[in-house]
Amino acid sequence: MDLAQQWSEFLIEATEEEREVASLYLESLKRIQSGKNGTHIGALMGIKSEFQEPDTLTMTIPNTAILQNSLDILHGGLTATLLDSAMGTLAFKLIPEDKAAVTTEMKINYVAKGVGNEFTCVANVIHKGSKLLVMEGKVFRDDQTLIAHATGSFFIIPKRV
Template sequence: MDIKQQWNAFLTDATEEEQQVASLYLKSLERKRNGSNGTHIGALMEINSEFQEPDTLTMTIPNTELLQNSLDILHGGLTATLLDSAMGTLAFKLIPDDKAAVTTEMKVNYVAKGVGDHFTCVASVIHKGSKLLVMEGKVYRSDGVLIAHATGSFFVIPKRI
């Protein structure tokens, strides 16, 4: 069975919830295709980034069924992914064009449940060296309550060309 047949067979018996989730997947593929998001995970999470000042980045994601765990709250691993993405994107922006930044360590403290319409991560710089950046990230839910705090270290390496 080819992909079109698989897709049609799935949709034929899909519940309304499954159809909504399938629609979210398709929209994420379109966001990746049209360049709205540079990665599939960013497109799946519907990440929207904004640089606020030279050393601060804000990333926002909507709360969707794709991001929730079995308790209907934001999955902790996806919270960590949002933190890593925001801190890493900021780190990457702060280094020379011929370099890349990779996560070497990250610690996350979860302090409240992830519920609400959307989540906003604010990343900022703690230390910027020539070989290592240390970042901080905080994730807030739509009512402004902090749900997670992280610190991360990012090693600066040569970019592959």
């Protein structure tokens, strides 16, 4: 059975929620195809990034059924992914082009449930050394309530060519 037939069969039997989630997957693939997102996880989460200052990055995601856990709140692992993505993206912006930054440690405190229409992560630099960056990230709901706080360390390594 080809892919078009698989999609057709799925959609015929799908619930409204399953159709909504399938649509979100398709939209994420289109974001990859168009170059709006560079990774599949970023596209699936609907990540949008903006550099605020030289040492600050804001990353926003919409709240969708894909991101929720069984309690209908933002999944903690996806909150961690948002924090790691924001801090890591900022780390990459601050290092020379021939280098890469990889997460070596991250500590997260979850302080409120993730509900609302969107979530915004603000990442800042705590320390920038020649071999290590230490970052801070905070995730807020759309009512400005802090839901998670993290610190992360990133090794600076040679970029693979």
